[in-house]
Amino acid sequence: MFTINENYLKLPGSYLFSTIAKKVAAYQEAHPDRNVIRLGIGDVTQPLCPAVIEALHRAVDEMGDAATFRGYGPENGYEFLREKMREHDFAARGCDIADDEIFISDGAKSDSGNIQEIFGPNAKVAVCDPVYPVYLDTNVMAGRTGKYNENTGYFDGVIYLPCTQENGFAPVPPEDQVPDLIYICSPNNPTGTALSRQRLQQWVDYANAHGSVIIYDAAYEAYITEPDVPHSIYECSGARTCAIEIRSFSKNAGFTGTRLGATIVPHDLVCRVKTDDGEREIELHSLWLRRHGTKFNGAPYIVQRAGEAVYSPEGQAQTRQQVAYYMRNASYIREHLQAAGYEVFGGVDAPYIWLRTTGGRNSWECFDHFLEDANVVTTPGSGFGPHGEGFIRITAFGTYENTKEAVDRLAELYRRE
Numbered sequence: 001m002f003t004i005n006e007n008y009l010k011l012p013g014s015y016l017f018s019t020i021a022k023k024v025a026a027y028q029e030a031h032p033d034r035n036v037i038r039l040g041i042g043d044v045t046q047p048l049c050p051a052v053i054e055a056l057h058r059a060v061d062e063m064g065d066a067a068t069f070r071g072y073g074p075e076n077g078y079e080f081l082r083e084k085m086r087e088h089d090f091a092a093r094g095c096d097i098a099d100d101e102i103f104i105s106d107g108a109k110s111d112s113g114n115i116q117e118i119f120g121p122n123a124k125v126a127v128c129d130p131v132y133p134v135y136l137d138t139n140v141m142a143g144r145t146g147k148y149n150e151n152t153g154y155f156d157g158v159i160y161l162p163c164t165q166e167n168g169f170a171p172v173p174p175e176d177q178v179p180d181l182i183y184i185c186s187p188n189n190p191t192g193t194a195l196s197r198q199r200l201q202q203w204v205d206y207a208n209a210h211g212s213v214i215i216y217d218a219a220y221e222a223y224i225t226e227p228d229v230p231h232s233i234y235e236c237s238g239a240r241t242c243a244i245e246i247r248s249f250s251k252n253a254g255f256t257g258t259r260l261g262a263t264i265v266p267h268d269l270v271c272r273v274k275t276d277d278g279e280r281e282i283e284l285h286s287l288w289l290r291r292h293g294t295k296f297n298g299a300p301y302i303v304q305r306a307g308e309a310v311y312s313p314e315g316q317a318q319t320r321q322q323v324a325y326y327m328r329n330a331s332y333i334r335e336h337l338q339a340a341g342y343e344v345f346g347g348v349d350a351p352y353i354w355l356r357t358t359g360g361r362n363s364w365e366c367f368d369h370f371l372e373d374a375n376v377v378t379t380p381g382s383g384f385g386p387h388g389e390g391f392i393r394i395t396a397f398g399t400y401e402n403t404k405e406a407v408d409r410l411a412e413l414y415r416r417e
Helices: 006-010 016-030 050-063 079-093 108-118 133-141 197-210 284-295 301-310 313-340 363-374 400-416
Strands: 102-105 125-129 159-162 181-185 213-217 243-248 261-264 270-275 278-283 344-346 352-356 391-395
Touching: 006 133, 016 363, 050 301, 050 313, 079 102, 079 261, 079 301, 102 108, 102 284, 108 133, 108 213, 108 243, 108 261, 108 284, 125 133, 133 181, 181 197, 197 213, 278 284, 301 313, 313 344, 313 352, 313 400, 363 391, 363 400
Parallel strands: 125 159, 125 181, 181 213, 213 243
Antiparallel strands: 102 261, 243 261, 270 278, 344 352, 352 391
């Protein structure tokens, strides 16, 4: 008889956003007359910019002509896109990244979950707390953790890096345990805060000193406004020997439904392994290339052409306008909720606001309070980990009109308490 991967049974409940969707659907079914505004899931609302749409149309026409039709593409992505990324995302910021170190994919979420496959099953994992669930859950599925402890909200065998108001929501390198894999997201989801250059350099130095690998999620780098916040971990000295960076087109160019991302694995990132012929160095680049070629047939040609258009002068200007639109929302949320009396964080370098719950409520109670009494959907902080308890995440990815209406409702709700 067949068996199952019992590591899946360690995961408590359903995926966070699935739970939220069910609760909201049940509420709307019971109250069909209510105008519910969603500021929970981090999905964009503005359409793809004109430069991207034009590139998509051109590429679709190419696919309809035998002379320009494309089948399987290069396993690590078309050179036209990799070269644009190398030039604009890295070389322009002084980062030494070659185009063959860039692997094009169908999104940062997939890569965040898949990258752990190239590491050993006994690798010790460190995650921030609170954390984007994919980093933790995929390592649970792979068997790198012990059981879930309902009393603490933690998985045995995982190194948790508390991100609290006291430390500026910035993880601190652990002293009592040394992780093999370190997941860092900056600007951060869910707290909306970002690591300064100095703090990120401390992590790079730590990883190099201890033989650790940093999995660096830069999905929100386009939202950085402060000059001392790096857009890439490769802006830090020594990052090529300890870091893998994951990039996304979802939030900087609205590709959440189009799906496009990239993972950067430098050739300098190596691991010494014992073989029958003795000890030798293995590039992680070669392992990810092998995994990529075996399990992935590449992002669609038309989508990669759309990604290329993001880097055109028109695409750069138009996507900057979209980012500014969402950051206008973030500023409105932050400033008006703060003025109403809420305690808020984030929203300066990221499209997320991290809001402390009110009235002694826990995260899910506050979620219900906002849904039922203001008809606003948010995300309970406890869904991101124990140190997320007592907080709510609010996204700035709604329309400006809906964002303003939702914030005004929440401000009025606070005044009534």
